[in-house]
Amino acid sequence: MPFTLTDEQHAIRRAARDFAENEIAPVAREYDENFTYPRDVIETAAQHDFAARTVPAEYGGAGMDVTSSVVVTEELWRADPGIANAIDGVAFATNVSLLERYGDEWMREEWFPKFVSADALAAIAISEPGHGSDIGGIETRAEQDGDEWVLNGAKTWISNGTKADVVIVVAKTDSGEGHRGLSCFLVPTETDGYEAERIENKLGLHASDLADVHLDDMTVPAANLVGEENRGFYHLMDVLAPGRVEVAAQAVGTAQAALDAAISYATQREQFNRPISEFQAIRHSIAEMETAVEAARSLTYRAAARCDEGANDATRIASAAKLFASERAVEVADDAVQIHGGAGYVTDFPAERYYRDARALPIFEGTSEIQKNVIAKGLL
Ligand SMILES: Cc1cc2nc3c(=O)[nH]c(=O)nc-3n(C[C@H](O)[C@H](O)[C@H](O)COP(=O)(O)OP(=O)(O)OC[C@H]3O[C@@H](n4cnc5c(N)ncnc54)[C@H](O)[C@@H]3O)c2cc1C
The missing domain is CATH 1.10.540.10 (Acyl-CoA dehydrogenase/oxidase, N-terminal domain)
Known part of the structure; x- marks a missing residue:
C-alpha cells in the first residue's frame, strides 16, 4: 500500500x-x-x-x-x-x-x-525485578480496603520514575489468575509510600530518567482504578501498538543520526591522501546503512498508518516495525563507529553516543524476542 x-x-x-x-x-x-x-x-x-x-x-x-x-x-x-x-x-x-x-x-x-504544558510528567510502571517480559508474573499487589486500594511491591527500569507526578502502576488484584488478574492504577507520586531511586549506571540515554520504584502501603482512592479490575493486561495489550511504533520511530531517528555522522566524518577524514569516503568499502557501508534506514522508515510509517486506520493487523505490524527498526538502529550505529575508526570510540564525536543510546531500543517496550512472539502469534 x-x-x-x-x-x-x-x-x-x-x-x-x-x-x-x-x-x-x-x-x-x-x-x-x-x-x-x-x-x-x-x-x-x-x-x-x-x-x-x-x-x-x-x-x-x-x-x-x-x-x-x-x-x-x-x-x-x-x-x-x-x-x-x-x-x-x-x-x-x-x-x-x-x-x-x-x-x-x-x-x-x-x-x-x-x-x-509539561507542568506534570507521567510514567508507567510495569516491569519488576523478577518479572519483565513475563508480565503475568507481576508480584506487586493491590488490595481493596473499603473505598481505597493499598499497593505494595517493587518496580524497576521505570522511565521518569523520579521525575513523574503521576504513574500508571500495574498490579495484581487476583492472586490466582496470572495475566488475567492484573489491574492498572493511576497513582500521584506525592502519595505516601511512593519512593523512587534513580538508576545511575546505565549505558546510554543519560539525559533521561530511569528509576527503581518501591510502593510501601501506598493508598489510592478506589476511583483511581483505570478501566476494569483484573482486565489491566488486556487494556495494555490494546494500547501497546502506538507505543511500539513510537519506539520504531525513535530507532529510525537514531539510525539517521548515526548515518549523518558517518557521512560527515567520511567526507572530512583523509587517509592515503584522499577522503575515506572515496574507498569502496566505506561507500558500500554507507549505502547499506542508508538502505537499512529507509527500509526501517517505510515499515514504521506503514505501521503508524495501520494504527491510525484502526486496522486489525496494527498490533502485528507495529511489532514488526519495532523489531526491524530497533535492530537496524543498533547495526547502523555500530557501522558509524567503525567508519570513525578510533574517533568513534571517544566522546569527541557523537557516534559513540548513538551506539550506546541505540542499544536500549531492542529492549524496552518489549524485547525483540517478545516482538517475534507477537508477530508469530498473529500469523499462526
Ligand atoms: C532504558 C529502559 C527504559 C525502560 N522503561 C520502562 C518503563 O518506563 N516502564 C516499565 O515498566 N519498564 C521499562 N523498561 C523495562 C523493559 O520493558 C524490560 O527491560 C523488558 O521488558 C525486558 O524485561 P527484563 O529486563 O526483565 O528482561 P527479561 O524478561 O528477563 O528477558 C531477558 C532475556 O530473555 C528473553 N526472553 C524472556 N522471555 C522470553 C520468551 N518468552 N521468549 C523468548 N525470549 C524471552 C528476553 O527477550 C531477553 O533477551 C525499560 C527498560 C530500559 C532498558
Missing part, C-alpha cells in the same frame, strides 16, 4: 526539525556527559506542542495522530536520543492511549492539560 505524508505532516516535520536542531542538538553532548535531566528543553518542547503531542485537542493538546507524532519522534531522536527520550516521556503514547481508552473522564480532565 503506498504511503505519503500530508502537507500538514510535512509542515510538522519542518517545525520539529527546526526545534530539534536549535534546542536539542547544541546541548546534546553536555547533557549526556553530565547526566542532565533536560527540564529546560522539555518546557520549550511543550511550548511548541511537541510534549504529550497525542493528547486530544479538547484537553488542550495538539491531538496528533500516530503518524504525525511519529514524524516528530523521528526528528527529535535524530537530534539526540537521550533528550528526546525525556521529551517523549512527558506522557508516552501508551499512557495517553490507556487513559483515553479506559480511564475515567476526571483522569483526562485532571492530567491531560498538565501533560500538554
